[in-house]
Amino acid sequence: MAALPNDPLFSQQWYLLNTGQFGGKPGVDINVTSVWEDYTGKGVTVGVYDSGVQYTHLDLDGTYDRSLHLSLGGTTHDAYPSDLTNANNAHGTAVAGIIGAEANNGEGVAGVAYGATLTGVRILEMPSEAAMAAAMVQQSRFDVVNHSWGPTQSFVDHFNRLLQGGEMIALPVRMSALTGRDGLGTVMVVSSGNSRGAGDNANYSNFGNERQTVTVAAGTNEGAITDYSTPGAPILVTAPVDRTEVAKAADPTHPHKTTTTDFIGEQGMSPGVAEGFAGGDYTDAMDGTSAAAPMVSGVVALMLEANPELGYRDVQEILAVTARRFDGPGTFELYRWQENGSDTWNGGGMHFSHDYGYGFVDARAAVRLAETWERQSTAFDETSVTATSSLGLGTAIPEGGAGVSHTFSLSGGVDVEWIQVEVHIDHSWWSDLQVTLTSPDGTVSALLDRPRVSPGYIDADSPEYSATGLEGTGYLNFVLTSVAHRGESSAGEWTLTVKDAGGLGTGTFEGATLTAYGAPDSADDLFVFTDEYAETSTGRLDRMVLADAGGTDTLNAAAVSTGSTISLLPGTLSKIDGMWFAIGRDTVIERAYGGDGGDFITGNAADNVLFGGRGTDVLTGGGGADVFLVSRYSDEDMITDFNAAAGDRIGLASGLTYTVADGDYGAEITVGTDAMVILAGITARQVEASWFITV
């Protein structure tokens, strides 16, 4: 365990390390501290598209890079806040601090990725739509872009291009996925919004629901959703940022929400905040999905330092599969958790909720998967299948009841990541409408859910309360998306249902187009295990047997923090996260990655690739020409049956050097400065350079 940062306010930053301070549930944090042993985001650039950044702040000036300021219409756009007397303008400075405030400088706070490079863009103060679009297009200058903002109205870009403002935001997002990071795609992270009480949904904006963005919800220090976090099927993950109203009410001078950098001195959010906050240079009043998105941006920076070759789609996938449930008090949840139809996550489907996405972000698990990720998924190898109903259907939507359904027969070929549905509905009161999509696997995406109708827990005297909804009438042509079906197959019958659940209007369903986006279906499967395997598989035989036919398959337990026993031999038992599972009798998995604990990994007769990861691991290749991977982070691993004559090799990352010496159990190969692998029963003299390959 790395030493914790020496920054005096670190103990206030429960979102980085929640030990139960301020009444939180221990462990409800982003699990980042152990990552800092290896990664701090160094070399990764993060664009903070916000209200400007006070980059002269002592806790930001070392990580801020003014040379990346944008050029807009031939003029350099300096992101220093325009007006320090307006407390709202401190927003960007707070966001920047969450991502990358300097650490171990004896000053203030620590950022999630405190080694990353920050640059601001005052996207909230653009003088024209052209400047806005030019700034959005230039997201491709950055590796990661954080957007803790969004449109305030629903469906602003319906019908006609002439009426849109949204396309100047959404289309640059798509372009940055093509051109950012030299084609790997800028990773764009967006806050889902703070309008749960007003009946909003992340799907009601083509910014928050673009499939190139990572949309983030806001949770509490007890592991629940906040009462404001905007829900929706596009939400990928949640980050914990706030305390409950009850906790805050009991402690009026110390909100102890997200502690971060603030405008220097008394300006900004700081007034009223407790002493100990360095004269107001810091605040503990930051909250909202605006605080949640930068936590995820920081995690992404750590992932990209760990593996700069990840495509933006890999980043999304890794964030989803490593996210976890805390099952805190779900007072403000509007949706149930579902288990989707994926069959490669902890032995089965992934958990998804329109409140949380796939759950709370976990930096350690995400970085471990990033390190061991063998894929590269970008805009260029994304595939899709589409089905369209006739347009101009004119089917009346009955008031109440089961509504109108349309079934799309989608062909196979796509391992789904995103679903997109373009709906055409003519209705005199959009707030009456509920639109759901049910996949062939039975997962339900709530795409449109009585827009702007307040949930039941909102008091009628609240300013955001509306029983009937507030906006929208006429022809609704809008693109709605969902991440809920990640890992499902596109093949089969998808059912779109349009209901009129209110009494204020009537209308017709005119048609829809359904598109499934994802990776081409492949026999090469990636079975991911995490620290949630035990809880998801208890009593679930279906998850405890891993059966697969064909392809070069990988079992990746790199995200698991405890020791694993993995036996790839068909028909044998393995144990991960303290729970057993069996590899099917006819199932051949070729590759295995161990986690942070001491692992025992045994290959089968095939040509295996085996990696122990951190911890003292024991690797046995069995038959075949096996490759044993060693990284800078391997602790002391032992290979029990290294057989060069059979084709066994040691795989080293490019640039890693090694030395060989004799030890008690065999040849000790020191890799880099710290890592070691022992070839049992082999002497140093026997070791040949040809045994090492670059991977």
Add this chain to the structure above:
Amino acid sequence: MAALPNDPLFQYQWHLLNTGQFGGRPGVDANVVPVWDDYTGRGVSVGIYDSGVQYTHPDLTSNYDGALHTRVAGQVMDPLSTDFSNTINAHGTAVAGIVAETANNGIGGAGVAYGATLSGADVFRVASQTVQDAMMAQQDRFDVVNHSWGFGTATQVNGMFSATEDFAFALTAAALTGRGGLGTVMVAAAGNDRWEGDNSNYTDFQNDRHVITVAAGSNQGDIINYSTPGTTNLVTAAVDRNIILPPTEPHYPDRTVTTDWLGTAGFSTTFTPGYDDGDYTDRMNGTSAASPVVAGVSALMLEANPTLGYRDVQEILAASARIYTGAPGTYERYDWQVNGAGTWNGGGMHYSPDYGFGFADARAAVRLAESWERQSTAFNEARAAGGPLTDASGAIPDQSAAGLTRTFTVTDDIDVEWVEFGVLADHGWWGDLKITLTSPGGTQSVLMDRPGVSPDWVPSWSTRINADGIEGQTTLNYVFTSVAHWGEGSAGTWTVTVQDLGGKGTGTLEDFGLTAYGKAASEDDLLVFTDEFAEMVAADATRATLTDVAGTDTLNAAAVSANSLIDLRPGALSTIDGAQVRIAAGTVIERAHGGDGNDTVVGNDADNVLAGWRGADVLTGGAGADRFVLNTQTDADVVTDFVFAQGDRIQIAAGAVWTVADASGGALVSLGANSLLLQGVSAAQVNSGWFVAA
């Protein structure tokens, strides 16, 4: 006049210099030869988005820069032609040559901007639409991009409106980020489907307002029989000869002579002696040949003035384009209109969806570029919106010339460049539909015109004859554009008329909306004069009087080649292009630019800025603190009444090094070979306090 290029095939390149060779009308060319005295496109990069480029060609290689190649998914996209099996892929090599084939190297011919830097992007040989979109997203690497290609024609199923959103947005993005925010100048071919009833408005590519769409003309100065019309067309370039023959047509040396794949590969095979083993071809034609002519002209303009915004380039091309009066016009579909602008040759601009504003004129365009004092980019673009109406919807009367008419008001007044008009309609047979937008200035834009219906003159043997047009896809939800209203004011009553002129289907108009884009309304007017002033004023005597009420106004006659007399005094008579024009009593024009001739420019009592440009010009400031321009294109001009004490100054580029000497009649102030003679002044009086920067 510069010496002509020594390249042996130059004599055949009538699109550059038409002396009547091959039976063409002399003068029907890009008028580029006089530009080469000063500019060849040096320092300007032109991206050839096409079928690849054989940049190893000895006539291309020295201008080619592989460092500008686009990158997709981490890979350099090298457009070098490697597969010579499909002749059509020689297209990009031919296009590259038209733009910037090396000149004066004793081989081949010459490009329009033969000093420009070329690079290519092969947008055809791509693995997916996504790859193409990524290449499109990198147009901002270039100053100019040429697109001699497009999507399907109206007669193909789903061929209409086929550019994707992402593709179309890449055009917007390049205008925002190219050239450091001045905007990449994008030039596109209008298409070659006039026979098939196509229209350049039917694709989100050619009708994008960031794109200059180019039609193809004949060597007689009229529209060529295949060039696709549309109100999105800005200008025409002459590239072919009008002839209708069955497909067995032999080749003629009257198309566009340019580079070809080396050896016998490509378009070449046999031709006139001198065609060097087929390294060149005389078979290039189409709007694919016209677009690179204009891309080359744009490169010359940007060398002349690198601070032009992409919107300035569009405006200058439009204002300097010309009509060849008396050309046959056999295949024209539309009449020429004079729009409601008030500042072009004393009145409105001539426009036709066949030609755009007319044939591109490199000399005139470069002269305006040099003297252009504006900078119009995406960042200072203004807009004004009108419609939709609550009562927009209505049935479109079947087979009725009267059609369905809706009027609506635009309140905000801007100086219009482009109009976007969105239509939502349901119709069972789009081939029946004609949509016409009429501006408050009375100009008609035919936005949609019976898609797929062939013109009457299409011969019966043609496989492309089609009486009914296309069925379409019922719901028409599309944004049409028009440049026809350039220079008009947006405010006032607009009219849209939707006609169903065929018997194949019926339908309804559901909704519509208009957005006009252009310059914020301003009292500072720019009055442009060209070599067409005499004929324009002959047709409309009101052009002979200039009336203006306020603002800092400019009379720019830089594009005029004859001697001008410009007298800014209110009520005085001037002579431009040999025709008289009077500045009305009470009208004060502050600034004037002379043209290529020996001009006489007389200021008024206001503080004037007077520039003589080429020719031996005589400048008289009159009262007020006047500025006399000395620049690298000032020949030997004379200032008759320089009075330092009155505030008169010499306007010169910041940092320019001048010298002064006594000469006959006064002090000769020189900037290299260029000079102003200040009459009645002695050299000893002249000091740095007499000079100001622009």
